[in-house]
Amino acid sequence: VSAALKEGQVTPTELCQRCLSLIKSTKFLNAYVTVAEETALKQAEESEKRYRRGQPLGVLDGIPIAVKDNFNTAGIETTCASNMLKGYISPYNATVVQKLLDQGAVLLGKTNLDEFAMGSGSTDGVFGPVRNPWSYSRQYKEKSVPKSHSEDKDSHWVVTGGSSGGSAAAVSSFTCFAALGSDTGGSTRNPAAHCGVVGLKPTYGLISRHGLIPLVNSMDVPGILTRCVDDAAVVLGSLAGHDPKDSTTIQDNFKPFELPSLIDVSKLSIGIPKEYHAPGLSSEILSLWSKAADLFKNAGAKVIEVSLPHTRYSIVCYHVLCSAEVASNMARFDGLQYGHRSDVNKSTESMYAATRREGFNDVVRGRILSGNYFLLKQNYENYFIKAQKVRRLIANDFVKVFRSGVDILLTPTTLSDAVPYTEFIKEDNRTRSTEDDILTQAANMAGLPAINVPTALSERGLPVGLQFIGRSFQEKQLLTVAKWFEKQVKFPMIQLEEVKKHDHGVFQHQKSASLL
Amino acid sequence: QKVALAVLDHLEQLALVDFRDAEGIERLQKAIQFADHLHEVNTDGVEPMDSVLEDRCLYLREDDVTEGNCTKDLLKNAREKVEEYFVAPPGNIPLPKLEERETVLQGS
Numbered sequence: 001v002s003a004a005l006k007e008g009q010v011t012p013t014e015l016c017q018r019c020l021s022l023i024k025s026t027k028f029l030n031a032y033v034t035v036a037e038e039t040a041l042k043q044a045e046e047s048e049k050r051y052r053r054g055q056p057l058g059v060l061d062g063i064p065i066a067v068k069d070n071f072n073t074a075g076i077e078t079t080c081a082s083n084m085l086k087g088y089i090s091p092y093n094a095t096v097v098q099k100l101l102d103q104g105a106v107l108l109g110k111t112n113l114d115e116f117a118m119g120s121g122s123t124d125g126v127f128g129p130v131r132n133p134w135s136y137s138r139q140y141k142e143k144s145v146p147k148s149h150s151e152d153k154d155s156h157w158v159v160t161g162g163s164s165g166g167s168a169a170a171v172s173s174f175t176c177f178a179a180l181g182s183d184t185g186g187s188t189r190n191p192a193a194h195c196g197v198v199g200l201k202p203t204y205g206l207i208s209r210h211g212l213i214p215l216v217n218s219m220d221v222p223g224i225l226t227r228c229v230d231d232a233a234v235v236l237g238s239l240a241g242h243d244p245k246d247s248t249t250i251q252d253n254f255k256p257f258e259l260p261s262l263i264d265v266s267k268l269s270i271g272i273p274k275e276y277h278a279p280g281l282s283s284e285i286l287s288l289w290s291k292a293a294d295l296f297k298n299a300g301a302k303v304i305e306v307s308l309p310h311t312r313y314s315i316v317c318y319h320v321l322c323s324a325e326v327a328s329n330m331a332r333f334d335g336l337q338y339g340h341r342s343d344v345n346k347s348t349e350s351m352y353a354a355t356r357r358e359g360f361n362d363v364v365r366g367r368i369l370s371g372n373y374f375l376l377k378q379n380y381e382n383y384f385i386k387a388q389k390v391r392r393l394i395a396n397d398f399v400k401v402f403r404s405g406v407d408i409l410l411t412p413t414t415l416s417d418a419v420p421y422t423e424f425i426k427e428d429n430r431t432r433s434t435e436d437d438i439l440t441q442a443a444n445m446a447g448l449p450a451i452n453v454p455t456a457l458s459e460r461g462l463p464v465g466l467q468f469i470g471r472s473f474q475e476k477q478l479l480t481v482a483k484w485f486e487k488q489v490k491f492p493m494i495q496l497e498e499v500k501k502h503d504h505g506v507f508q509h510q511k512s513a514s515l516l
Numbered sequence: 517q518k519v520a521l522a523v524l525d526h527l528e529q530l531a532l533v534d535f536r537d538a539e540g541i542e543r544l545q546k547a548i549q550f551a552d553h554l555h556e557v558n559t560d561g562v563e564p565m566d567s568v569l570e571d572r573c574l575y576l577r578e579d580d581v582t583e584g585n586c587t588k589d590l591l592k593n594a595r596e597k598v599e600e601y602f603v604a605p606p607g608n609i610p611l612p613k614l615e616e617r618e619t620v621l622q623g624s
Contacts, residue, residue, distance in 0.1 A: 091592065313554065320551050344605075365534075370551075389562040390557050
């Protein structure tokens with residue numbers, strides 16, 4: 001579509017308007033918390049002026065994007081899907097948002113998520129759950145919805161996965177060309193797998209977290225969601241690099257790259273970690289994983305089984321470290337400087353307590369309390385420090401495997417395809433997160449880059465993705481392999497009625513569905 | 517092994533967040549049970565890991581003022597303010613003791 005903009009086949013304002021009206025007609029997905037219609041149109045107009053002068057800022061100029069609602073966006077409400085921040089208008093842009101705007105991207109709005117990014121379904125935010133666009137696809141309806149219920153849209157819809165579900169749904173339903181998510185335990189890759197889009201988790205330290213409301217400072221990264229791997233590379237190129245405002249970004253020079261079109265995987269060594277054959281892994285996904293391994297074998301790559309023995313402890317480890325960091329990070333929400341403030345006025349402490357009581361949901365409160373428990377003097381050594389030691393063991397597992405000559409790891413992203421909402425809510429948030437994060441969490445523990453590539457449709461007509469994990473800061477190699485794989489599997493396009501109605505060729509055409 | 521009432525109370529005071537109901541307390545119990553699995557791992561001789569970037573030096577910039585003068589913007593988001601001050605209710609007043617508070621812990 002970027003080429004289309006350059007050639008004048010479509011203008012930024014047209015593109016923006018089409019996306020905005022598509023957002024309106026897909027409102028039932030509940031993917032967006034805030035739609036910044038006025039500012040988006042203004043940005044689109046500015047972009048149009050630049051194109052007319054023949055001076056676009058780059059590939060992203062005029063491209064509609066969406067941002068997860070836990071990134072600060074100047075002048076636009078940032079809520080983290082929580083009562084604690086309802087009405088909070090950010091006074092500044094997160095670095096990644098600023099970078100996108102500086103490239104001329106058009107910010108359509110903020111997307112829905114689990115409250116404070118805690119969750120794996122995008123169901124626990126105060127604005128309600130996000131619906132997976134595939135629930136309304138012809139592919140799902142044909143396979144899963146019995147004829148007699150075909151009028152009742154409401155009972156069979158499936159979750160998006162989380163916590164960046166809104167962003168994934170927005171990209172999947174064509175309302176934007178790229179979206180930002182965040183990834184702490186799999187929050188970008190999980191919904192990417194369920195919504196059939198590319199979800200990239202960059203190496204920790206590559207992209208600035210300044211302005212991303214933190215969950216776990218040592219594991220959070222901004223995530224990138226797009227419809228194809230090339231697009232993810234483009235967005236990565238505009239976001240990566242040292243930020244003086246985030247001292248956890250590395251100082252090495254980052255060179256944006258373009259992925260080759262002819263890719264030869266025969267010199268690669270692909271590792272298949274046996275522990276990722278986790279209990280509960282659906283036989284469909286297991287077989288897709290195996291077929292994928294064969295694809296690489298047949299192309300001449302060396303495919304070997306490897307072992308990451310501490311994988312099964314990554315969830316427990318995450319549970320302790322995450323709640324400990326959350327207890328610390330959520331301490332800033334006291335009602336004094338921003339956000340919700342209770343009317344209770346007896347004392348500072350009671351005002352703080354009441355504010356937090358009113359502002360946080362059960363999940364957040366639960367994590368704060370367990371975090372504080374693990375950080376108590378009598379528990380610090382046994383839980384927090386212990387978890388940090390286990391973290392090193394997990395990270396070392398990866399180091400050993402990569403040192404032995406393996407270039408990329410191939411694993412499933414999720415245990416199954418998306419489940420219906422009515423099923424999903426039968427288990428509580430912590431149980432769900434424990435189950436759903438098992439395949440994605442370890443990469444966050446070790447800070448490694450990982451990407452979900454949509455692979456095939458399940459028997460129920462829903463997307464299933466596979467995950468590639470790479471070496472630190474080797475995003476180019478990771479994305480190259482992902483692109484090769486993407487070309488091989490030819491994942492089908494979602495067939496959504498709403499998109500068809502709004503499209504006059506811009507969205508449906510395969511080439512223009514993506515940036516490049 | 518249930519968590520002592522005194523510890524639960526202490527947590528509510530530290531976190532300034534309440535358990536709300538019996539379910540909240542149950543949640544903590546389950547969280548601790550789950551975390552206990554960590555003890556299955558042998559970590560003798562292993563150093564705790566704070567950050568995956570531990571082999572690198574953190575970036576420290578020059579101690580020069582590069583931004584600021586945004587008082588108005590920052591005050592916009594506060595509900596109670598007077599001139600350029602954030603206003604808080606009186607401090608140094610401890611939260612009521614367990615016996616005096618209305619909390620689910622009373623019944624435990």
